Amino acid sequence: MLFGAYPYSVNSNVQPLKASDPTSFGGWKILGRLGEGGYSTIFLGEKKKQLAAIKMIRKELMSNTQVYERFVTEINNIEKLSHPGIAKFIEDDLATDVPFIAVEYIEGKTLEQKVIDEGPLSETEWLEYLEEVASALDYCHSKKITHKDVSPGNIILSKDGPKLIDFGISHRVDDPRVTQGDETVGTPAYMSPEHWAGLATNAMDIFSLGSTFIFAATGQPAFSGEINSQIQFSSSYLDPNFGEMTKTQKNLLTPLLYKKTEDRPSLSELISTINMIKETKGIGAYGRYLKRSEKKLIDKPRYSKRTRLPSKSLALGVALGLLSVVLFVYFISNSRNIETSSPEVVASPINSSTPLARTPSASPTSEPLSTYSPASANSVVKANLDKTRDAYYAGDYKSALKFALLAAAEGDAHGTYDVAMVYEKLNKPDLAITWYQKAIKLGYGDAFLNLGHLYIDQKKDAEGVAVLEAGVLRNHTGSMNSLAFYLESKGNIDRAKALYLQASKLGNAMSMYNYGFLMEEEGNKPEAKKWYLKSLDAGYTDAATAVGFLFEQEADWVNAKKYYEISAAAQDPYGMYNLAIALGNHFNDKGPRPCELLNKALSSKDLESDLKKDILSAIAKGCSSTSSSSIVNKSPSATPVLNSEKFTVSPPMASNVVTTAIFGRIFLDSLNYWRVILTNSKSETVPPITGVQFRLLGYPDAGWMGVPYKLKVEPSNGSVYAEVDDMMFSILFKNNPYCPEFRAVREENGKIVKIWEKTKPECATNYTP
Structure with missing residues (x-):
C-alpha cells in the first residue's frame, strides 16, 4: 500500500511514539503510531472522546510540491464522500506548520489480514462484502472520484461491515493537476492493464475489485509474479488465477477482469446481479458478459524486448560497424574532413564480446583502454590482423591463431586479445584465460570483459566478478555494464543501478538502456523513456522497441509507430512484429506491408520461440484468406525490398x-x-x-x-x-x-x-x- 491515509490494520498493536513525534496538535492528543505511508506518518489521536487516524506529511517532504498536491487532492476527495462503506472524514488543517487530515478510526482487521489469519471467506460472507464494497466504489464514481488502489489491504472489516480506506492516490477525473507521470502508483498484484499503462479511469477500480475478491475467495492473488514486470505481464495478457472458486463467484468476477475496459460491466449491474443471486433468481442479463469470456480474459503482448536474454556474439568492428548502421538510420551529420588515404584496421577487437544485457546486440560503446592505435601499428601487424580477421570469419581458426600470434609477437595488444578469442573459439579456455590476462597487462579494456565472462561461464563467479571489478576501476564501461547485469541477476539492484548510471554517464549506450529498464521496473516511466532515448541517440537501436512500447502503453500510436519503424529498419524482428501489428490494427493498413514485415521478421536468425509463435499466428490470421500454410511456408524474398x-x-x-x-x-x-x-x-x-x-x-x-x-x-x-x-x-x-x-x-x-x-x-x- 502506498500513500495510505490509513494503511495498517487498526486492531494491531499501536506503536509507541518516537522522541521526535508530536504529543498533540490541532486539539488532538496523540496516543501512538499506526504506521507510515508513502509520504506520511499516521497517528492514533483522541479529541473530545473521539478516536481518529491522523495523517501528517513527513517534515522532510514538506517542500515537495507533488506530495503536497497529492495531500490536498486526498483531502478534497475524501471530504466530498459520505457513505457507510467509506471511512468518514473528520477534519483537516492545511494552515499549520505540518498539515494533517483526520479520518474515522475503524476497529477491525483488513480483508487481507482476515484471509491470511482465517482462510478464504465463505460464499455467503463473500457476496455480502463484494456487494458493499462495490456499492462504496459506485458511490465514489458518481462523485467523479477513482480510488485507484482497491486491494485487500485497503478494506477494513468493521462490526458495521467493510469500509473502504486509503484515498491517498485517488484521482478526480476533472483534476488537471494530477499528471500521468505518477499514475502507476498502486498495489501491483491488483492493478489493471490500463493502470500499468498510466491511464486513470473508473474501470481500473472495477478490475481491481475483481482481483481483490479472487484473493478473498481463494487466498491467492489473481495475478502473480516475483517482480513487478512479471505481475504487469500477467495482469495485462494472461488469464487470472480463479483457483477453486464456486461457479457463482467465477461468473460474477470474470467480466470484471476483462483486459479491455469497454468489455467490463458497470458496478450497478454487478450489484443488481448479486441481489438477484441472493433471491435465487440466477444472474439474468449479466450472463451476456460471459459470452466469449475466454478471449476477453487474455490479450496478445506487444514485444518490448524486456524478456530477451543475453548471448555472447561475434561482432567484428563493433564500434565502427554498428555506429555506422546507427548513423545510417538516423542520418547523423557525416565527417567531411579530407584525409590522406591509408589502409586502416578496425579499432575494435575481433570479438567485442556482448556485455550482458537483455538483447543480443553488441554494445557500440565498448572500447579498449590502452593507448594502442591501429594507425601506429606497423605494416606487418596490420597485415596479420587483417589475415586473422579473414581466417576467423572463414572458420579457419588454426590459420587465425597463426596470424594472431604473429601480431601478438610484436607486442600488439589487439593481436594478443585476438589470440585469446581464437583459443576460446577452439575450446581451450585455459589458454584463452592466459592470453586475456596478457591483453589486460597491455591495457586492452575489452579483455576485462571477456575474461570476466569466461570465468562466469565456467561457474567461477568470484574470479569473474573480481576481473569485472578491476575493469570498473579502469573506467571500462563494458565491465561496468556486465558487472551491473550480473549483480542485478543476484538481487543487488542498488549497486547495479549505480554501475549502470556510471557507465551511462561515460557514454555506454547499452547501460543507458539497462538503466532505463530498471527505471521502468520501478514504475518511473518518464525516466525510463528518457534513458531509452539517450541510448537510442548513442547508437543502441534495440532501445527503439522499448521506446515504442512505452508510447504504445500510453496509446500514443503515432510515436509508437515512429520508433517501431526505427527498430524495423535496424532489422529487429521484435520491432518488425510490433510495427506490423500496429499498422494492421491501429492504422488500418490494408496493403502488403504488415505481412511483408511479418515474413521478414520470421526469416530472422535465432528467432525466439514465443515471438515465432506469435508471428506465425499473426500471419495465419491476417495474411491469408484460405490457410496459413501458403504464407508460413513461403520463403521471404532473397533481396530485401526497401520501403x-x-x-x-x-x-x-x-x-x-x-x-x-x-x-x-x-x-x-x-x-x-x-x-x-x-x-x-x-x-x-x-x-x-x-x-x-x-x-x-x-x-x-x-x-x-x-x-x-x-x-x-x-x-x-x-x-x-x-x-x-x-x-x-x-x-x-x-x-x-x-x-x-x-x-x-x-x-x-x-x-x-x-x-x-x-x-x-x-x-x-x-x-x-
Whole structure:
C-alpha cells in the first residue's frame, strides 16, 4: 500500500511514539503510531472522546510540491464522500506548520489480514462484502472520484461491515493537476492493464475489485509474479488465477477482469446481479458478459524486448560497424574532413564480446583502454590482423591463431586479445584465460570483459566478478555494464543501478538502456523513456522497441509507430512484429506491408520461440484468406525490398537543381570501402557536396537515402573520393545480395540544390563505362 491515509490494520498493536513525534496538535492528543505511508506518518489521536487516524506529511517532504498536491487532492476527495462503506472524514488543517487530515478510526482487521489469519471467506460472507464494497466504489464514481488502489489491504472489516480506506492516490477525473507521470502508483498484484499503462479511469477500480475478491475467495492473488514486470505481464495478457472458486463467484468476477475496459460491466449491474443471486433468481442479463469470456480474459503482448536474454556474439568492428548502421538510420551529420588515404584496421577487437544485457546486440560503446592505435601499428601487424580477421570469419581458426600470434609477437595488444578469442573459439579456455590476462597487462579494456565472462561461464563467479571489478576501476564501461547485469541477476539492484548510471554517464549506450529498464521496473516511466532515448541517440537501436512500447502503453500510436519503424529498419524482428501489428490494427493498413514485415521478421536468425509463435499466428490470421500454410511456408524474398517509409528519404529538390556527372566508376576497394570518385586529379576543384546518398540497384522507386562517408585523397594522383564503409550494408542486408549505387548532393535550407549524378558500381553487370 502506498500513500495510505490509513494503511495498517487498526486492531494491531499501536506503536509507541518516537522522541521526535508530536504529543498533540490541532486539539488532538496523540496516543501512538499506526504506521507510515508513502509520504506520511499516521497517528492514533483522541479529541473530545473521539478516536481518529491522523495523517501528517513527513517534515522532510514538506517542500515537495507533488506530495503536497497529492495531500490536498486526498483531502478534497475524501471530504466530498459520505457513505457507510467509506471511512468518514473528520477534519483537516492545511494552515499549520505540518498539515494533517483526520479520518474515522475503524476497529477491525483488513480483508487481507482476515484471509491470511482465517482462510478464504465463505460464499455467503463473500457476496455480502463484494456487494458493499462495490456499492462504496459506485458511490465514489458518481462523485467523479477513482480510488485507484482497491486491494485487500485497503478494506477494513468493521462490526458495521467493510469500509473502504486509503484515498491517498485517488484521482478526480476533472483534476488537471494530477499528471500521468505518477499514475502507476498502486498495489501491483491488483492493478489493471490500463493502470500499468498510466491511464486513470473508473474501470481500473472495477478490475481491481475483481482481483481483490479472487484473493478473498481463494487466498491467492489473481495475478502473480516475483517482480513487478512479471505481475504487469500477467495482469495485462494472461488469464487470472480463479483457483477453486464456486461457479457463482467465477461468473460474477470474470467480466470484471476483462483486459479491455469497454468489455467490463458497470458496478450497478454487478450489484443488481448479486441481489438477484441472493433471491435465487440466477444472474439474468449479466450472463451476456460471459459470452466469449475466454478471449476477453487474455490479450496478445506487444514485444518490448524486456524478456530477451543475453548471448555472447561475434561482432567484428563493433564500434565502427554498428555506429555506422546507427548513423545510417538516423542520418547523423557525416565527417567531411579530407584525409590522406591509408589502409586502416578496425579499432575494435575481433570479438567485442556482448556485455550482458537483455538483447543480443553488441554494445557500440565498448572500447579498449590502452593507448594502442591501429594507425601506429606497423605494416606487418596490420597485415596479420587483417589475415586473422579473414581466417576467423572463414572458420579457419588454426590459420587465425597463426596470424594472431604473429601480431601478438610484436607486442600488439589487439593481436594478443585476438589470440585469446581464437583459443576460446577452439575450446581451450585455459589458454584463452592466459592470453586475456596478457591483453589486460597491455591495457586492452575489452579483455576485462571477456575474461570476466569466461570465468562466469565456467561457474567461477568470484574470479569473474573480481576481473569485472578491476575493469570498473579502469573506467571500462563494458565491465561496468556486465558487472551491473550480473549483480542485478543476484538481487543487488542498488549497486547495479549505480554501475549502470556510471557507465551511462561515460557514454555506454547499452547501460543507458539497462538503466532505463530498471527505471521502468520501478514504475518511473518518464525516466525510463528518457534513458531509452539517450541510448537510442548513442547508437543502441534495440532501445527503439522499448521506446515504442512505452508510447504504445500510453496509446500514443503515432510515436509508437515512429520508433517501431526505427527498430524495423535496424532489422529487429521484435520491432518488425510490433510495427506490423500496429499498422494492421491501429492504422488500418490494408496493403502488403504488415505481412511483408511479418515474413521478414520470421526469416530472422535465432528467432525466439514465443515471438515465432506469435508471428506465425499473426500471419495465419491476417495474411491469408484460405490457410496459413501458403504464407508460413513461403520463403521471404532473397533481396530485401526497401520501403521509403522505413527511412527518411532525401529532402525535396529545389526547382533549379543542377545535375553533374561524377567522375569515374564506383568500386569496392580491398579494405571494404566503396569509393565514390569526385575528382580525377589534384588540379581539379573538389565539388562542394554536403551529403552522399544511396539506393539499392534494381529498386529505383525506393528513394535515395543518406549514408555516412568521409572525403579522402588518393596519394598517388591527388584525386578526391567519398569513402563509404561497406560494413553497414553487410550488417543490414546480411547474407542477401546487394548492389548500392551512389550520388553526391548539396543541400541548402533543407533543399537539394545540386546533384553529382551516380555512376553504377562495379557490381552492376549492365554498366557500360
